[in-house]
Amino acid sequence: MSARLLELSGVSKRFERRPNLGERVAEALGAAPAGQVVHAVDDVSLSIAPRETLALVGESGCGKSTLGRIAAGIHAPTTGTASLAGAPLMSGGARPRKATTRVQMVFQDPFASLNPRMRVADIVAEGPLAHGLVSRAGAAAYVAGWLGRVGLDPSFASRYPHQFSGGQRQRVAIARALAMQPDLLVCDEPVASLDVSIQAQVLNLFIELRRDLGLTCLFISHDLGVVRHVSDRVAIMYLGRVVETGPTAEIFSAPRHPYTKALLESVPRLRREGAADGDFRPISGEIPSPLAPPPGCHFHPRCPVAEPRCREARPELRGAAGRQAACHLAGLD
Amino acid sequence: MSARLLEIRGLRTHFTTRAGNLPAVDGIDLAVDRGRILGLVGESGSGKTVTGFSILGLVDPPGRIVGGSVRFDGQELVGMDREGLRRLRGRRIAMVFQDPMMTLNPVLSVGEQMALALRAHQDASRAETRTRSRDLLGLVGIPSPEERLDAYPHQLSGGMRQRVAIAIALLHRPDLIIADEPTTALDVSIQGQILHEMRRLARETGVALVWITHDLAVVSNLADDIAVMYAGRIVETGPAREVLARPRHPYTRGLLDSVPGEAQPGAMLAQIPGSTPSLLRLPPGCSFRERCARASAACGEMPGLRALGDGAVRCHHALEPTP
Numbered sequence: 001m002s003a004r005l006l007e008l009s010g011v012s013k014r015f016e017r018r019p020n021l022g023e024r025v026a027e028a029l030g031a032a033p034a035g036q037v038v039h040a041v042d043d044v045s046l047s048i049a050p051r052e053t054l055a056l057v058g059e060s061g062c063g064k065s066t067l068g069r070i071a072a073g074i075h076a077p078t079t080g081t082a083s084l085a086g087a088p089l090m091s092g093g094a095r096p097r098k099a100t101t102r103v104q105m106v107f108q109d110p111f112a113s114l115n116p117r118m119r120v121a122d123i124v125a126e127g128p129l130a131h132g133l134v135s136r137a138g139a140a141a142y143v144a145g146w147l148g149r150v151g152l153d154p155s156f157a158s159r160y161p162h163q164f165s166g167g168q169r170q171r172v173a174i175a176r177a178l179a180m181q182p183d184l185l186v187c188d189e190p191v192a193s194l195d196v197s198i199q200a201q202v203l204n205l206f207i208e209l210r211r212d213l214g215l216t217c218l219f220i221s222h223d224l225g226v227v228r229h230v231s232d233r234v235a236i237m238y239l240g241r242v243v244e245t246g247p248t249a250e251i252f253s254a255p256r257h258p259y260t261k262a263l264l265e266s267v268p269r270l271r272r273e274g275a276a277d278g279d280f281r282p283i284s285g286e287i288p289s290p291l292a293p294p295p296g297c298h299f300h301p302r303c304p305v306a307e308p309r310c311r312e313a314r315p316e317l318r319g320a321a322g323r324q325a326a327c328h329l330a331g332l333d
Numbered sequence: 334m335s336a337r338l339l340e341i342r343g344l345r346t347h348f349t350t351r352a353g354n355l356p357a358v359d360g361i362d363l364a365v366d367r368g369r370i371l372g373l374v375g376e377s378g379s380g381k382t383v384t385g386f387s388i389l390g391l392v393d394p395p396g397r398i399v400g401g402s403v404r405f406d407g408q409e410l411v412g413m414d415r416e417g418l419r420r421l422r423g424r425r426i427a428m429v430f431q432d433p434m435m436t437l438n439p440v441l442s443v444g445e446q447m448a449l450a451l452r453a454h455q456d457a458s459r460a461e462t463r464t465r466s467r468d469l470l471g472l473v474g475i476p477s478p479e480e481r482l483d484a485y486p487h488q489l490s491g492g493m494r495q496r497v498a499i500a501i502a503l504l505h506r507p508d509l510i511i512a513d514e515p516t517t518a519l520d521v522s523i524q525g526q527i528l529h530e531m532r533r534l535a536r537e538t539g540v541a542l543v544w545i546t547h548d549l550a551v552v553s554n555l556a557d558d559i560a561v562m563y564a565g566r567i568v569e570t571g572p573a574r575e576v577l578a579r580p581r582h583p584y585t586r587g588l589l590d591s592v593p594g595e596a597q598p599g600a601m602l603a604q605i606p607g608s609t610p611s612l613l614r615l616p617p618g619c620s621f622r623e624r625c626a627r628a629s630a631a632c633g634e635m636p637g638l639r640a641l642g643d644g645a646v647r648c649h650h651a652l653e654p655t656p
Contacts, residue, residue, distance in 0.1 A: 059520035165608050166377075195376035195547060197605040200591035204601050222521060225550070225594030229602070248598065266525030270592050271553040272577040282525035286490055 004047040011080035013041040040066040042240035053217040055231035062237040072186040073098030104177035108189035110169030114161040121157035167198035239298040246323040256325040339365040344401035359565035372556030379562040427502035431514040433494035444482035469500040492523035564620035571644020579654040
């Protein structure tokens with residue numbers, strides 16, 4: 001029995017764009033293959049202890065959502081293994097399927113993730129009924145219980161998603177996930193589409209539920225303020241790789257990877273004393289295309305301290321367990 | 334030349350819908366001086382975007398400006414004819430939108446659309462146009478601008494597209510740029526770059542900015558002045574420093590307190606209860622009173638916007654500045 005609830009080891013996910021008919025014909029006639037491969041997640045190992053919240057942070061195209069979907073059993077990794085409480089997350093075979101109901105997911109956009117033609121009661125009860133967590137006779141009370149739990153009036157059960165605001169829909173989505181009684185909750189940008197005042201309400205609900213239900217969470221976000229607030233540990237991703245992991249407070253107070261440092265500096269922070277010139281240093285350059293990531297350390301073209309070896313050798317994650325950085329130049333104090 | 338560039342008085346823009354009259358903007362006053370950056374802050378449905386559109390006469394039916402005045406450099410814009418507005422738009426007042434993919438024409442190269450935007454208001458030779466366009470792309474931080482002139486929007490990243498949109502906005506050296514959530518769709522590192530560039534451009538070119546956003550952190554890094562909107566009205570306005578450090582309206586205070594990052598990690602965030610009221614069924618009196626901890630019987634009557642310190646606040650129970 002391991003002390004880890006979720007264990008991802010050496011996980012990679014490649015997406016291939018298959019050549020279309022024209023390109024296949026061209027290929028048959030001797031042209032270069034046109035298919036493209038995206039390494040969305042590139043050899044990532046992560047684990048989450050029970051009752052811990054790990055935040056996965058990064059910008060678009062860094063692979064955080066793909067990794068979240070692997071952890072949630074939606075995608076099977078191309079290589080590597082994902083296990084929950086020691087048991088594989090996915091079934092074997094040619095078409096692997098999710099092999100557990102103990103992990104559930106909350107998606108970013110509550111307008112897209114709730115079926116508009118289903119009543120809230122059916123949305124929340126569908127999974128538990130299908131998996132025998134509740135009897136048909138007990139379903140109504142079960143749903144009412146979860147709606148109350150997420151701060152919705154149980155009488156809303158007969159309504160449709162369009163009758164709710166964004167914040168309320170996100171509560172429905174959380175109720176749907178929790179009604180499956182998961183051990184691990186994967187939340188992909190759960191508050192990114194909400195207004196600030198509603199965001200605070202949903203974050204508070206999240207903190208409360210996590211405490212009361214002893215949930216373990218993988219919390220995916222690009223918002224460092226939110227991450228600092230809700231997570232115990234952070235993993236920073238850049239172009240498919242984890243570049244730094246550690247306890248949240250340490251990452252924020254003493255980042256080791258140049259990307260983490262730059263990210264922390266470039267995020268506009270609420271300055272109650274007002275704007276001051278020159279106190280805010282953006283990272284230079286663009287995020288490279290994941291179709292053609294730079295060799296060596298993916299961050300070297302934007303890195304202020306890059307050396308020649310950064311262009312050639314991929315830096316491995318180094319450091320004590322739980323506090324690692326993938327940089328040739330990071331100090332290991 | 335007076336310092337006052339834009340002056341909005343009692344602006345009301347309403348939408349006629351099947352469900353009834355929707356007062357998206359209901360009597361707002363705003364002023365922007367030359368070279369100043371105004372952050373217009375509000376949550377969804379507060380009327381901030383409609384305000385921006387109203388300035389340029391871009392509100393389409395079923396919406397229309399039903400009252401008030403928008404004076405730009407002494408000229409009244411409300412009721413101005415199409416030709417008059419056309420001559421101002423893009424030349425003296427430019428706009429940058431949230432989604433650059435919606436503003437850039439996908440079938441024209443960057444250079445072609447910049448040429449069109451330039452020739453809409455002035456004659457310029459082909460060579461002149463190209464030089465001017467290239468210089469502006471460089472100014473907004475686009476690497477190898479000469480080659481980018483021949484690129485199509487789909488070949489550029491989101492951040493680059495937004496830079497192109499900003500370069501187009503700067504083509505005619507406008508006096509005022511209205512930017513509607515221009516960095517919301519961008520990644521944080523790219524957003525940081527654009528904010529940095531915009532602040533530099535505003536300082537260097539003397540252009541005034543109205544920066545419309547829901548993001549208080551962005552505004553706090555950029556704006557000279559702040560106006561906070563709620564349910565179609567301005568509830569608080571003043572110098573950015575003042576509004577951020579000593580908010581007077583309970584809503585502004587609530588918004589600032591609910592930003593994560595500020596609070597003790599893991600603790601409950603201060604939250605504003607409830608949600609934004611529907612504009613179709615606004616309660617009489619102060620629109621915020623149903624969510625407000627300080628509300629009293631007096632709030633059944635709409636408070637006026639009254640001067641307080643260097644700013645103004647629309648509240649019967651304005652907060653005392655905390656020392």
